[in-house]
Amino acid sequence: MSVAPALNMAGRATIDGTAIFGPLSFVAPAGEWTCLLGPSGVGKSTVLRLLAGLGDEVLFLGEASAGDGASLCGRVALMAQSDLLMPWLDLTANVTLGTRLRGQKTQQDRARQVLERVGLADHAGKRPNALSGGQRQRVALARTLMEDRPVVLLDEPFSSLDARSRALMQDLSAEVLAGRTVLHVTHDTAEAARLGHHVLLMTRRGITSVPPPDSPIPRRYDAPETLEFQGRLLRMLMEAE
Amino acid sequence: MKSTLRILAVTLLGLAGWQAVVTWGELPRFILPGPRLVFTTLWTSRALIAEHAVVTAIEVLLGLGLGAAAGFASAIALAASPLARSLLRPMLVFSQAIPVFALAPILTLWLGYGLWSKVAMALLIIYFPVTSAFFDALMRTPRGWLELAHVMNAMPGRILWRIRVPAAMPGFASGLRLAAVYAPIGAIIGEWVGASQGLGYLMLLANGRAKIDLMFAALIVLAVLTLVLHAAVDTACRRLWDG
Numbered sequence: 001m002s003v004a005p006a007l008n009m010a011g012r013a014t015i016d017g018t019a020i021f022g023p024l025s026f027v028a029p030a031g032e033w034t035c036l037l038g039p040s041g042v043g044k045s046t047v048l049r050l051l052a053g054l055g056d057e058v059l060f061l062g063e064a065s066a067g068d069g070a071s072l073c074g075r076v077a078l079m080a081q082s083d084l085l086m087p088w089l090d091l092t093a094n095v096t097l098g099t100r101l102r103g104q105k106t107q108q109d110r111a112r113q114v115l116e117r118v119g120l121a122d123h124a125g126k127r128p129n130a131l132s133g134g135q136r137q138r139v140a141l142a143r144t145l146m147e148d149r150p151v152v153l154l155d156e157p158f159s160s161l162d163a164r165s166r167a168l169m170q171d172l173s174a175e176v177l178a179g180r181t182v183l184h185v186t187h188d189t190a191e192a193a194r195l196g197h198h199v200l201l202m203t204r205r206g207i208t209s210v211p212p213p214d215s216p217i218p219r220r221y222d223a224p225e226t227l228e229f230q231g232r233l234l235r236m237l238m239e240a241e
Numbered sequence: 242m243k244s245t246l247r248i249l250a251v252t253l254l255g256l257a258g259w260q261a262v263v264t265w266g267e268l269p270r271f272i273l274p275g276p277r278l279v280f281t282t283l284w285t286s287r288a289l290i291a292e293h294a295v296v297t298a299i300e301v302l303l304g305l306g307l308g309a310a311a312g313f314a315s316a317i318a319l320a321a322s323p324l325a326r327s328l329l330r331p332m333l334v335f336s337q338a339i340p341v342f343a344l345a346p347i348l349t350l351w352l353g354y355g356l357w358s359k360v361a362m363a364l365l366i367i368y369f370p371v372t373s374a375f376f377d378a379l380m381r382t383p384r385g386w387l388e389l390a391h392v393m394n395a396m397p398g399r400i401l402w403r404i405r406v407p408a409a410m411p412g413f414a415s416g417l418r419l420a421a422v423y424a425p426i427g428a429i430i431g432e433w434v435g436a437s438q439g440l441g442y443l444m445l446l447a448n449g450r451a452k453i454d455l456m457f458a459a460l461i462v463l464a465v466l467t468l469v470l471h472a473a474v475d476t477a478c479r480r481l482w483d484g
Contacts (some may be wrong), residue, residue, distance in 0.1 A: 101395030
């Protein structure tokens with residue numbers, strides 16, 4: 001993996017003349033985990049899509065770029081709310097999808113390693129349908145690791161999981177994605193309080209940075225400072241509307 | 242098991258009704274023969290019927306195979322190239338405005354009285370449903386998969402073959418299921434227009450000689466052939482693509 005760059009975003013976006021998000025600007029520092037927290041419909045996902053080079057339907061005026069000045073193309077991996085696993089491929093083939101789509105040689109050994117890392121090595125030959133929702137999201141994480149990109153964009157990847165699977169997934173992701181620049185879109189204040197080195201609160205009025213506790217991530221879900229911060233985030237969300 | 246019993250019960254009821262109409266309606270056997278007579282004829286003429294059934298089965302299978310292959314290839318060409326879409330799509334729709342039935346005499350003229358004019362009929366009749374079902378499925382690949390591929394810097398050809406085509410296989414399968422029922426219709430029309438073999442030919446022949454029992458016997462064999470073909474295609478599709 002090359003050195004992780006910071007992410008810079010400044011500008012405003014419209015779709016067919018309707019404003020998606022107003023003028024805003026933020027920086028996601030290099031090699032750290034930034035949570036973009038906000039209610040539904042404020043354009044969080046659009047921010048992520050623009051950074052991922054998607055969103056052809058969006059008219060974006062501004063810049064979405066890497067801090068080192070080089071192009072983001074080929075340096076970004078994406079993990080969405082839906083696991084996006086291909087039901088006709090087994091787990092190994094799903095994890096190595098990127099290499100095959102690019103026409104590169106697949107590295108079976110590495111696929112095995114990343115599946116081991118997310119605790120699914122024993123299931124390598126299974127199809128996604130045979131797994132639980134939490135396991136499927138772990139495969140999606142393994143696929144993201146396999147891509148080995150310095151920037152990882154997370155679009156509410158844990159929101160459809162039950163509370164226990166979600167907490168486990170948060171721990172695992174914080175561990176395996178350490179050192180990369182992560183921009184994590186979420187509407188869950190507890191998640192932002194656990195995972196963000198930086199937490200950006202996005203509302204219709206724009207983006208505010210809310211400094212989280214100093215403790216390392218993933219923060220304990222029952223630590224007083226985590227709970228206090230979570231409460232503060234929720235209060236700010238309530239007051240913003 | 243329960244559904245098998247139900248089908249059996251309905252079949253028996255139908256046969257009883259048929260026999261009742263024949264018995265009490267005092268219909269002459271050259272208008273409507275009873276089920277007993279038809280099954281007797283089916284048994285006594287089994288060699289004759291089997292000989293013709295094999296011919297029809299070969300026509301249907303060839304038509305189905307070639308039509309499915311042509312439909313598969315066309316749908317992929319249409320999905321892969323916007324140019325092909327703009328050129329071929331109006332033609333495809335226009336071709337559907339011509340009843341395939343009306344083409345049968347021309348096909349017989351061009352391809353002769355043998356096997357190939359019937360294969361061509363079966364092929365033509367299934368080509369559109371297969372192409373259309375598969376093409377629609379190819380154009381409806383879930384957006385998330387395409388975006389994932391885009392972020393992975395995938396090559397366009399690989400997106401087509403490794404994501405869009407496999408994701409569209411259930412659509413192809415539903416086209417094939419329809420095709421399994423339509424293909425025999427095509428072959429029979431072909432045989433009616435001009436043939437010296439096949440179940441369609443046998444039915445016309447029997448009709449002309451007022452052997453209505455033989456005609457019904459051939460019809461039953463044709464229906465069974467179609468049902469078996471549909472069941473086989475359905476089973477194969479489910480094994481391959483539905484998990």
